[in-house]
Each structure stands twice: as structure tokens, then as C-alpha cells.
Amino acid sequence: MELIVTEKHNAARRIADILSDGSATTERVGSVDVYRWGTHRVIGLSGHVVGVDFPEEYAEWRDVEPAELVHAPVQKRPTQDDIVRAVKRLARKADEVVIATDYDREGELIGKEAYELVREENDDAPVHRVRFSSITENEVKDAFANPDDLDFDLAAAGEARQIVDLIWGAALTRFLSLSAQQRGEDFISVGRVQTPTLRLIVEKEREIDAFDPEDYWELFADLAKNGDAFEAQYFYRDEDDTEAERIWDEADAKTATDILEDESQAVVESVSRRTRTDDPPAPFNTTQFIRAAGSLGFAAGRAMSIAEDLYTAGYITYPRTDNTVYPDDLDPEELLETFAETSAFGSDASSLLEADSIEPTRGDTETTDHPPIHPTPDQPDRGDLTEDEWQVYELVVRRFFATVAEPAVWEHLRVVAETAGLRLKANGKRLREPGYHQVYPYFSTDENYVPDVSEGETLSIEDVRLEDKETQPPRRYGQSRLIETMEDLGIGTKSTRHNTLEKLYDRGYIEEDPPRPTRLARAVVEAAEEFADLIVSEEMTGELEAEMTAIANGEKTLEEVTEDSRDALDRIFAELAESREEIGEHLQESLKADKTLGPCPECGEDLLVRQSRQGSYFVGCDGYPDCRFTLPLPNTGEPVVLDETCEEHGLREVKMLAGRNTFVHGCPLCKAEEADDEEDRIIGPCPECHDEHGGELAIKRLRNGNRLVGCTRYPDCEYSLPLPRRGEIEITDEYCEEHDLPELVVHDGDEPWELGCPICNYEEYAAERESADLESLDGVGPTTAERLRDAGVDTVGDVADVDPDDLADQVKGVSADTVREWQADAD
DNA sequence: GCAAGGTC
Structure with missing residues (x-):
């Protein structure tokens, strides 16, 4: 039997399909789906199925000095038992094994992990390695026709990273948490990637805090040619002879304004025209995809989660990639043709196909991991996707369109006019050839109108405006800019950068979007800067990368690199020991300050x-x-x-x-x-207790800010209905016949809205909520919804009734915590 | 209960 191992389930299915010419069927090995045809079996892993950790006796934080972890042994342990068992079972019967994990360093390590599992059961079956960077028929068949061997040095480079990350992260995390006496879930974590990322955010906040705004003025005038007006701005040459618009002295600004106001005409001094080519964007890698989705309002994690759903459903290619160059065997024309008949994209695809030649753009990064993100020929109908999913899908389709579209051409027109020794300028721009903007409407194509004037022409001055402004502090990083900066600095990977941000939120280090650091975050960064500078600097990754390259090239060994790293950490702990109390107090103060x-x-x-x-x-x-x-x-x-x-x-x-x-x-x-000052407003009889005890319903404001309709006999009668927190509630003269209650109107913002009878309103709301589509839950796409329906959960109301742990066991990709969040959401 | 890296 020939066993093929891939990095993920989807890849297993597609490779089986290609190699078997569509004849592969599935069978279960334990609880894992395996593809088979003839003597072949293909099993998909789920990334790393084993992980590094310390032995059991180091598990109890209180019993182990953090510094001891530096020299503690590091073990490999299965993290996905079912898959590990299935690989081993298949390995026993294998005469030959082919490792077909992703073509990158981590893929080589995952391949080596599979190799070791195979060897535990089977000493002599030959193990080969195949490498391909996209799962297409040509590439896959070619790779399997020319098998290679595993690169153990490259895998060892990845293992060194695992060990260094574990030791540094765990030892320093325990040290900080224990010194601040933080127990349970609220530990204080640091790591090679998260802490430098946090420092970026903290440093930006320091700049914002230190920022001292400065006043300045800007002077504008409307110029007109035969009544055709346009805006121009005063400028001058500063001491460096560069063009400047900001006037830093108020008296100067007033003087210039006075002069301009006295003049009624200006003479055109120069007119310059130039055309600029605006090239279409490069294909999407993960970071650029996140950035583009960010401009549509999607947070990084949300964008990735939608992209993963679209990938699993087969509509787009793998969303975790560094590559910005389409592979040779992608035929853009062929892919475009598959869109030509669709209602959503047909006309755009057809117009692109009219071009004489189709030459896609190329980005700067060409890698072997996966192709850039692009749509597949398998297209969803609009109704197959939620609104958010459709937006993201359309973005990916249109980005592909843009990469094969023509450049745009802008025409720039600069006019300088002079009056009484003052100069005014206007910069016009016009989109002469829309090019790729026609199929990719996500970039601004705003034009700025400046009429056609000629040198020496006289223009009238219509309106003069002096605006007082002040310099602004630096802007906070948004999520996508943080991810771009992480990529520039080389920290994290395409698959993890957005998770790192979520981790920083979860750990109480950042809040809001764009993220702001908490006091705790500042204290952690300060402590790291003072005592463990390496863990807070992006250079740790740079140094580790260099060491990994040395291992991969056979110039160093894993042992040499990890020993050097341990020595460096020993030296840090030697210094930390004396300052333990001081650090702990500072962290505790900051924790308290946040609350x-x-x-x-x-x-x-x-x-x-x-x-x-x-x-x-x-x-x-x-x-x-x-x-x-x-x-x-x-x-x-x-x-x-x-x-x-x-x-x-x-x-x-x-x-x-x-x-x-x-x-x-x-x-x-x-x-x-x-709430204490607000009188309860009685609106009618309580349906529970009026007949018996005379209870009445009233609109009440609680001390926690909640508002509700409740019984005047509370707490004897606990009948209540929810009301919106915000807005003025008007009690109208219209009555609900069924409940003998007035109709309510809420005045919040511009448009008042009719809430109606509070009982009817609540019943409608509850019924709607009960039968609402699963897709209305946070993060549920069609794939997850389908799986939930398979598990007998059809509506949001059904979710409320399940046991979170049971459902998580039954439904792939759903954790018990997620289910609890849905349930809380539904309440 | 620690990290970062895969993947769901």
C-alpha cells in the first residue's frame, strides 16, 4: 500500500482526486476520513499533530522556578490523537510513504513529524517527499513523478524555533505572572512575536502622549474664470526653498489674508500638465487581502475567518499565502471565461476578455507556499453566501480582475496664479482612462476640477478663507496597518499575525479598534525593555531567522542554536532575580490602574x-x-x-x-x-397579577442603566419586558386591544421608531429570534450552518437549547466557547 | 494556565 500524507484535509481530497482521475472514494480510519483508490491511501493532517512541551513534572507553576524551565527537557507530544492514531495505523500497512505537506519550512517540519510517526510503526518502508506550490493537475502529477527526500536540516530549523519560543515564552510568562501574583486565566504573557507587536502599539501611544500640538493657518481663495470657480491655496517658499502651505505665525497669516482680500484679480503665472500611469495592484497575499478587507470594515480576524470559509467551500484558493505572483499554470484568460456568463461579474469579465493580451501584474514576493489568493472556477450564487461573505468574495474576484486589467491614466493640472506678491496654487486631477478602476471600485477615483486656463490669463478672486488648524498627533495603528508592519519587520507569519492581535485583546493588553494599550501593556513592555530587551525587540526574530537559515544550510546544529539561546536567557534570569519584587509591584499597580x-x-x-x-x-x-x-x-x-x-x-x-x-x-x-431620579411611569395592568393583586406595569430605569417594563409589585411579581437602553420613550394615546397597553414610540436620533405595545413587541422579537437563521450568528457562514443543521440545529432558538460541549464534539470547527458566546448573544 | 506555528 502507498500512503500519501498531506498537511490538511482539503489538500488530501484534491490530491486524491487528481492522482486517481476522480475515482477515489472515502473510508474511515478511526474517526478520520481517508481517500483511497487501488492500493493508494491519502490522509490529511491538521497542521501540526504533535507539539513541544515540558514534561509533566514542570506543569505546576508554583513548584518550579521559572528559571528552571530554561534547562528543562522539551518533549514532543501528540496534540491531535485521532489523526496520530490513524497515521500510525496506516503506516503499519504501508510499503511506501509520500510526504506531500506544504512547500515551506513549517511544511517540512510537519512532514518530518509525520515521518517520525510512520517510523514508530514501520522501520523500512521508503519515505519520499514531494513538493508543489499549487494543487493543480500539472504540478501535482509532476511532483509525484519526481519524488525527492525530506530535508531534515530544514525541519530541524523549524524545531529549533519551536524550542526557543517555548522556553523563552513559558519561562518569562511564568516569571511575570508569578511576580505579580496573577493566578488563573489572567496570566501575564510575553513572547517573541506578541511582545514586539505590543511594543509597536505602546510606542505609538507614547508618541501620542508626548505630542504637543502646534497652531498653524492655511489660506484659501476661490479663483474663477468666467464664473467657473475652483479652489486655490496660498503657498510660499520656506527657508529650505521648499514649497510650504502652513503659515506658522498668526500675524503673518492675517497679513496675507488682508492683502488677498484687497485684491480682486490674480494672473496665471504657470500652467503645467502631466499624465500619470496608475498601475493595477498586485495579486493578493494574506496581508494585502486583510488590508483591502479592512477598508471595507472587516476586522482582520473576521476577514480571515470568512476567507477560510470561502476556501473550504471551494470558491477561493488557500487564503494563507505570502506569494504575490501567479503561478505559470494559472491561465487568467481561462479563469476569466468562467466568469463571463455570471450575472454578477459577466459584463466586467467580458470586457476584460476583449483586451489584445492578458498579462497579470506581479508583486515583489514570489514564494513556493501557495498561489496568491484568487477565485476558483467554482462560483457561488449570491444566495449561497451571507452578505459579508459575498462582500469578501466579490473583493477577491475583483482583485483578480484588477490584476489582469489595464492601467489607469490620470491627468494632472497644476495652476499657479499671482497677485500682489502672493502666489496661489491649484492641483487638478482627472481620470482620463479608468483602466482597472472600472472592475475594482475599492480605490478612490475622486477628481479635483480645475478649469483649463492659460498663462497670463486674469482670474477673479471670489472668496478668501483663512483656516486655523493645529498639528495632529501620530495616528494609532489600525489592525491592518499593524499586520503590514509586522510583515515588514518579519515578525509572525501569514497564518498567525491576525491571531496575535486577537491574543493581545484577550490578554487585556489592548482595547478598542484601532487598538489602544492598557496600563498593563505599558508595564509589561517597560519591564521587558528594562530586563529582557531581546523578547521585546523585533531583532529576536531576525536573529532566530539567521540561526534557522544556518541550520537549514547545515552550518549549525539544532543543539548549538538552542544552547546559545538558553545561555542568553540564563543571563536575563540572573538579572531578573534581584528585581522580582519591583517588577511585580509595578505590574500590580498597572493592573489596578486599568480597573x-x-x-x-x-x-x-x-x-x-x-x-x-x-x-x-x-x-x-x-x-x-x-x-x-x-x-x-x-x-x-x-x-x-x-x-x-x-x-x-x-x-x-x-x-x-x-x-x-x-x-x-x-x-x-x-x-x-x-435612575433614582427617574419616576416610574405606569402604563397599564400587569398580565400576571393585576386581576388577583392589582399589580400594574410601569416603565422603569434601573440603577445599572437598564430600562424595562416591570410590575409595580416587584419583587413579589417578577414580570418584566426588555426596553431599549437609549432614547426617549413616548407613551402614545393609541392602545393595544389585546393587552390593554399604550403603543410606545422611541425617540433616538433623527427618526422616531414605533416600538408599539411592549408585550406584542417582545413576543414578535422572541419569535423572530427563535426562528432566526443560523447565519445571523457571529462567524457562522454557509459551511458551519450546514454542519450545524446536520447536527439537528436549525435555528438560533435551537442553539439556546443545546449543551455547548456536546455540540462542539459533533460539529467540526466549532468550540464549546463559541457555542456559549452564541447562547449569550441570543439572550 | 506558559510560545508560535500549523489547521477547523
Whole structure:
């Protein structure tokens, strides 16, 4: 039997399909699907199926000095037992094994891991390695016709990285967490990739904090030719003889304005025209895809998750790639033709096919890992995808179109006019040839109109405006710019950069989007800068890359590299030992600062965001138990303490993070006082207890900011209906006959909306929620929805009734935590 | 309970 091992299940299926000419069938080996035809078997791994870790006796943090981890043994252990078992079972019967993992360093290591599993069971079957960079018939058949051997040096380079990352990350993470006495989930983590990334964010924040704005002025005038007006701006030559628009002195600005206002005409001094070619963009690699999706409003992780769904469904190629050059065996014309008949893209594809020749653009990076992201000939109908998925799919299709389209041509027109010794300029631009913009509408094609004037011509000055401005602090990194910067610095990989950002959010290091660092993040970066500079610098990756290259080239061994790295970490721990307490205190202060609102109105100690034993959040006093002052917080989402401070109480405002239901709660003391001041408004009989006890329904505002319709006999009667948190609620004269309650109207923003009878409203809402499509849940695409339906879950209402762990076991790609998030969302 | 790297 010939066994073929691939890196992922999808690749196994497609390779089996190609090599068997479509005759392969599936069989189960344990719980794993394997493809077979004749004497061949193809099994797909799931990336790494074994991982490195310390032996069991190092697992308890309290029993081991973090510094001991530096010299602790490192073991390989299966992380995906079912797949490991299946590989071993197949290996026993194999006469020959072919490793067909991805064509990159990590693929070589994953291949070696498979090789070692095979060798545990089978001493003598020959093991070959095939390499191909896209799963197309030609490449795959060619690779299998010319098998090679595993590159053990290259795999060892990857193993060295695993060991160095584990030792540094685990030892320093434990050191920081233990010194700050952080237990449980709230450990303080550092690592070769996450900490330099965090430093980028922290350093930008330092620049913003240190920024001192400066006033300046800009002077504009409208010039007109026969009533045809356009905007021009005053400029001058500064001391370096460069053109400048900003006027730094207010008196100078006023003088120039006065002069200009006294003039009614300006004479055209020069007119220059030039045309500029605007080349179409390069094919998508992961980073550029994330950036483009980011400009459509998708967060990096969300964009990748949608792309993975589209890939699994077969609509686009593999979304994790560094490559920006299409492979030779992609025939763009052929692919375009498959779009020519579609309703969504037919006319654009047809117009592209009219070109004399089709020559796709090329980016700077040509790699062997995977082709650039492009659509496959397998096209979905619009109805097959959710709205978000369609947007991302269309982006990928149109990017492919753009890469085979013509350049655009812009015409620039610069006019300089002079009056009373002052010069005014206008820069016009016009899109003369739309080129690729016609099929790729994601870039701006805004034009700026400046009429055709000629030198010596007189223009009238219509309107003079002096604008006072101030210099702006540097902008925070957005998610996609962070990912681009990580790529430029060489930290992380195409597959992990967006995960690193999510990790920083989860660890409480960054908040909001664009991300801002917490006090804790600043303290961690400061501690690392002072004591373990290497872990916070992007150079650690650069140095490690150089060492890995040396291993791959046979110039160094894994042992040499990991020993050097251990020595460096030993030296860091020698210094850290003396400062343990100091570091711990600083981290603890920062942790507290992130949760501090301001002075307690009763005792003056700090008010802090705390969590009750049941898990709900509230505001409590640091003087507890002497001071028992508390304030409630809303019961949805996770609280974040903002920098904005309430003027009345000197307390920082609170924001509740709850996905798309995120909102700013404000000062919790103001909210509580507002609720105390707001009278309950009675609207009608309580359906539960009016007949028996005379209870009535009232619109109530709770101290945590929630608003509801509840019974006046609360807590004896707990009947309640939810109401929106925001907006003024008007009680109208129209009555619901069924419930004997007035119709309500909510005034929030411009358009008031009719909520109607609160009971009818709630019943409708509950029914809708109950039967809502699975796709309305966060992160559920058609693939996941299909799998959920297979497991007997058809609606959002059904999700509420399942056991999260059971469902996670049944449905591939869904974790129990995800299910719990859906359930919380549905409440 | 630690990292980063695969993949779902």
C-alpha cells in the first residue's frame, strides 16, 4: 500500500482526486476520513499533530522556578490523537510513504513529524517527499513523478524555533505572572512575536502622549474664470526653498489674508500638465487581502475567518499565502471565461476578455507556499453566501480582475496664479482612462476640477478663507496597518499575525479598534525593555531567522542554536532575580490602574471594577470591607474603563464590550443617580397579577442603566419586558386591544421608531429570534450552518437549547466557547 | 494556565 500524507484535509481530497482521475472514494480510519483508490491511501493532517512541551513534572507553576524551565527537557507530544492514531495505523500497512505537506519550512517540519510517526510503526518502508506550490493537475502529477527526500536540516530549523519560543515564552510568562501574583486565566504573557507587536502599539501611544500640538493657518481663495470657480491655496517658499502651505505665525497669516482680500484679480503665472500611469495592484497575499478587507470594515480576524470559509467551500484558493505572483499554470484568460456568463461579474469579465493580451501584474514576493489568493472556477450564487461573505468574495474576484486589467491614466493640472506678491496654487486631477478602476471600485477615483486656463490669463478672486488648524498627533495603528508592519519587520507569519492581535485583546493588553494599550501593556513592555530587551525587540526574530537559515544550510546544529539561546536567557534570569519584587509591584499597580474609576464618594479610596463570584461585574470600593459602597454595571458585555472622566464625580466612564452590541455606559454613579431620579411611569395592568393583586406595569430605569417594563409589585411579581437602553420613550394615546397597553414610540436620533405595545413587541422579537437563521450568528457562514443543521440545529432558538460541549464534539470547527458566546448573544 | 506555528 502507498500512503500519501498531506498537511490538511482539503489538500488530501484534491490530491486524491487528481492522482486517481476522480475515482477515489472515502473510508474511515478511526474517526478520520481517508481517500483511497487501488492500493493508494491519502490522509490529511491538521497542521501540526504533535507539539513541544515540558514534561509533566514542570506543569505546576508554583513548584518550579521559572528559571528552571530554561534547562528543562522539551518533549514532543501528540496534540491531535485521532489523526496520530490513524497515521500510525496506516503506516503499519504501508510499503511506501509520500510526504506531500506544504512547500515551506513549517511544511517540512510537519512532514518530518509525520515521518517520525510512520517510523514508530514501520522501520523500512521508503519515505519520499514531494513538493508543489499549487494543487493543480500539472504540478501535482509532476511532483509525484519526481519524488525527492525530506530535508531534515530544514525541519530541524523549524524545531529549533519551536524550542526557543517555548522556553523563552513559558519561562518569562511564568516569571511575570508569578511576580505579580496573577493566578488563573489572567496570566501575564510575553513572547517573541506578541511582545514586539505590543511594543509597536505602546510606542505609538507614547508618541501620542508626548505630542504637543502646534497652531498653524492655511489660506484659501476661490479663483474663477468666467464664473467657473475652483479652489486655490496660498503657498510660499520656506527657508529650505521648499514649497510650504502652513503659515506658522498668526500675524503673518492675517497679513496675507488682508492683502488677498484687497485684491480682486490674480494672473496665471504657470500652467503645467502631466499624465500619470496608475498601475493595477498586485495579486493578493494574506496581508494585502486583510488590508483591502479592512477598508471595507472587516476586522482582520473576521476577514480571515470568512476567507477560510470561502476556501473550504471551494470558491477561493488557500487564503494563507505570502506569494504575490501567479503561478505559470494559472491561465487568467481561462479563469476569466468562467466568469463571463455570471450575472454578477459577466459584463466586467467580458470586457476584460476583449483586451489584445492578458498579462497579470506581479508583486515583489514570489514564494513556493501557495498561489496568491484568487477565485476558483467554482462560483457561488449570491444566495449561497451571507452578505459579508459575498462582500469578501466579490473583493477577491475583483482583485483578480484588477490584476489582469489595464492601467489607469490620470491627468494632472497644476495652476499657479499671482497677485500682489502672493502666489496661489491649484492641483487638478482627472481620470482620463479608468483602466482597472472600472472592475475594482475599492480605490478612490475622486477628481479635483480645475478649469483649463492659460498663462497670463486674469482670474477673479471670489472668496478668501483663512483656516486655523493645529498639528495632529501620530495616528494609532489600525489592525491592518499593524499586520503590514509586522510583515515588514518579519515578525509572525501569514497564518498567525491576525491571531496575535486577537491574543493581545484577550490578554487585556489592548482595547478598542484601532487598538489602544492598557496600563498593563505599558508595564509589561517597560519591564521587558528594562530586563529582557531581546523578547521585546523585533531583532529576536531576525536573529532566530539567521540561526534557522544556518541550520537549514547545515552550518549549525539544532543543539548549538538552542544552547546559545538558553545561555542568553540564563543571563536575563540572573538579572531578573534581584528585581522580582519591583517588577511585580509595578505590574500590580498597572493592573489596578486599568480597573480604577476614581474616588469613592463615601470614603475617598479608589472605586474599582470588580467581578462577583457569579461572574457579574460591578463597581466596588478598594476600602472594602471598611467601606461597602458599590454601584451596579449593565449585565451585558465586559467592562472597559475609558480615559474620559465625568466632571461631576471625577469618575472615569465605563464602556461595555459586547461584540456588535458594544456601548458606552458612562459614569456609573451618574447612571445610578439618574435612575433614582427617574419616576416610574405606569402604563397599564400587569398580565400576571393585576386581576388577583392589582399589580400594574410601569416603565422603569434601573440603577445599572437598564430600562424595562416591570410590575409595580416587584419583587413579589417578577414580570418584566426588555426596553431599549437609549432614547426617549413616548407613551402614545393609541392602545393595544389585546393587552390593554399604550403603543410606545422611541425617540433616538433623527427618526422616531414605533416600538408599539411592549408585550406584542417582545413576543414578535422572541419569535423572530427563535426562528432566526443560523447565519445571523457571529462567524457562522454557509459551511458551519450546514454542519450545524446536520447536527439537528436549525435555528438560533435551537442553539439556546443545546449543551455547548456536546455540540462542539459533533460539529467540526466549532468550540464549546463559541457555542456559549452564541447562547449569550441570543439572550 | 506558559510560545508560535500549523489547521477547523
